[in-house]
Amino acid sequence: MDVSTPEAAAAHFAQRPDAELLYLARHASRYPPAVGAAAVAELQRRGLVPEAPAPPPPPAPAAASEPDETWGQVLLPVLRGLFWPTRQCWAVPVLIDLNLLVWLAMTLSGVSATAPTGHALARWGSNVTGLTWPGQPWRLVTSLFVHGGITHLLLNMASLWLLGVLLEARTGGGRLLAAYLASGVAASAATLWYHSGGINSTGASGAIFGLYGLLLVLLLSKRIALDKWDRRGMLGLVLYLVLSNLISGLTGNIDNIAHLGGLLMGLLVAVPIQLSMRRV
Numbered sequence: 001m002d003v004s005t006p007e008a009a010a011a012h013f014a015q016r017p018d019a020e021l022l023y024l025a026r027h028a029s030r031y032p033p034a035v036g037a038a039a040v041a042e043l044q045r046r047g048l049v050p051e052a053p054a055p056p057p058p059p060a061p062a063a064a065s066e067p068d069e070t071w072g073q074v075l076l077p078v079l080r081g082l083f084w085p086t087r088q089c090w091a092v093p094v095l096i097d098l099n100l101l102v103w104l105a106m107t108l109s110g111v112s113a114t115a116p117t118g119h120a121l122a123r124w125g126s127n128v129t130g131l132t133w134p135g136q137p138w139r140l141v142t143s144l145f146v147h148g149g150i151t152h153l154l155l156n157m158a159s160l161w162l163l164g165v166l167l168e169a170r171t172g173g174g175r176l177l178a179a180y181l182a183s184g185v186a187a188s189a190a191t192l193w194y195h196s197g198g199i200n201s202t203g204a205s206g207a208i209f210g211l212y213g214l215l216l217v218l219l220l221s222k223r224i225a226l227d228k229w230d231r232r233g234m235l236g237l238v239l240y241l242v243l244s245n246l247i248s249g250l251t252g253n254i255d256n257i258a259h260l261g262g263l264l265m266g267l268l269v270a271v272p273i274q275l276s277m278r279r280v
Helices: 006-013 018-026 033-045 071-083 091-108 118-123 139-145 150-171 173-194 205-220 228-248 256-275
Strands: none
Touching (some): 018 033, 071 091, 091 139, 091 150, 091 173, 150 173, 150 205, 173 256, 205 228
């Protein structure tokens, strides 16, 4: 029996009967290693014993864990999106920038940053009975960008940012801007109509309430893709914010009529907007 080379062993065992090969394989420890290996190889070639499974591939090296983001890395994109228009979100940053620029210009001109006088607000475009209609109707729009101090401005801009970013991603900047301005003008007009004895009103809150109305219609018409529970939760949150703001407006120097006028216009313009949208 010549098993001096693998080829010679294979040629020899190819001529042996199955029983002999099985015996050699079963008692391989009694023979040189080459004999047992050659017998097993021939049995595998004949399909009498299964081939040995391939060894498992070596485990992949563990991926290096990404370093934790710092607060700066998290907040920087948020702040950039708050003030810097992008192709995906441009209307909200533009509105926020305009409001901030008007307040900054007023402050640099000598108007109080925290408590401007009524005369100063009127000079900068507030909504004033006897001035707005019929002589200066542009005040219906300019009053949306004039605020009675930094606190008034920051509260409105925070609301505009939270609502606006949520809506613009779904409606697009053009639709959001149209709803915002239409609601703001309606809020200013409602204020003049209701306060027939005289009013000097400022601020973006009427236009922001219009965005609340737009969001309510989109949620109810299911133009925003959410599951049942998320939709109910979002509706509850929006209704809570609307009602809490209206209730807080019952006291203090807050113009709830402007809020209601903006909300109603937001509900109205939301109908053609949601009809023109794909479900997103």
